[in-house]
Every structure is written in C-alpha cells, then in structure tokens.
Amino acid sequence: MQITLVYSPAPREVIEVSLRVGEGCTAQAALNEAGWGTKCPDTGTHALTLGVWGRRIGPAHVLREGDRLEVYRALRVDPKVARRERFMGQGARGTGLFAKRKAGSKAGY
Template sequence: MHVSVLYSPAPREVLEWNLDLPEGATVRDAVLASGWRDAVPATAVPDVGVWGRCCGPQHLLRDGDRVEIYRELVADPKVARRERFRKQGARAAGLFATRRPGSKPGY
C-alpha cells in the first residue's frame, strides 16, 4: 500500500515522505516509518489527519492516502482577523470596501 506523509515546518515549505506500508497500517505506523522526528526534532506530539480531516493515530489507512502532520497555530485565527480588521479600518475592509461612483450605500 502506497502512502504519502507530509509535514510543513514553515509557510511555503513542505517535507514529503512516500512510503510503502503493509495492509492494515495505521496513521501512527506511517508517521513513525516516515522518520519526521529526525527532520524536525524539537516539536511536541502533533495533530494528524488524512486528506485534511483530523483523525486519531489508530485510523486505518488505505492505498493512496495522504497523511498530514499539523504544526501548532502561532495565533488564534479569529483574533488575527480581528487585529487585521482593526489596523486597516472599517472602510477599507470587507465586501463593500470598493463602491462604484454614484451608487447607493452598500452597493
């Protein structure tokens, strides 16, 4: 069974391991077989997923699955969006930021 394991240590940087595992292998087996700990030593136990969906380490893999190792968030996305909105101001953000000349408010 062919499986890919991916980890992104930084934005726009991806480490990929293509593995051949026996039938009945789990996500944990794939992560351990990839050797990602050697490539990225100082990280905590990560969250993992298959094709963008979080799953546990005992999840059974199928042929062609893509196992993703997720890094921790630096900031809460909701708080970061709120801060960006506060910096650029209400008039320069959102759906109605650019208006046609002579149009009604909100269009």
C-alpha cells in the first residue's frame, strides 16, 4: 500500500516522502522502513508526536492505503506563555475589544 511521510524541520520547509509498505504496517514500522532516523536526525532525540491527516495517533496505529503520516516537531514556547508575553509588551490600552475608539466617544463604545 502507498503512504506519504511528511515532516517540517523548520518553518516553510517540508520533507515529503512517498513510501510503499506492507498491509498492516504500523506508524513506527513505516518510520523505521523509511530510514527516518538518518533523513531527519533531529527527530530521534525526543519522543515523536505522530498524526494521520491532522489527527493525533500513537506509534502502534495501523496505517491504511493513502494515509498521510505526519511527524510533528515539539513546540519551543507554550502558546499561553507567548500570548501573555505579547500582551505585557503591548500594554492594556492597545489591546482588547475596545482598543480602537472614535475620538470623543465614551469608554466601551
């Protein structure tokens, strides 16, 4: 059966490999068969997060014909922390629903 392996090592950079695997192949077996550790050595340093067509799966997931196996890289910064830091830099006046008020109007309108 034919599957596609996809990995993005950096923003705007994608490695895509088409692979023919046997019936009943798991996600981990497909990565091993493709030699993923040598093509993308930075993926071997930590536990991989895998997905098929955007849905998270485990390494024991059995693949089907036409699946797109995606390898996700770890986040560098927690999104909540990044948003909090952006807010602190902007200050309370420049953000929120009522940041753009008409001149001479009341607060909140």
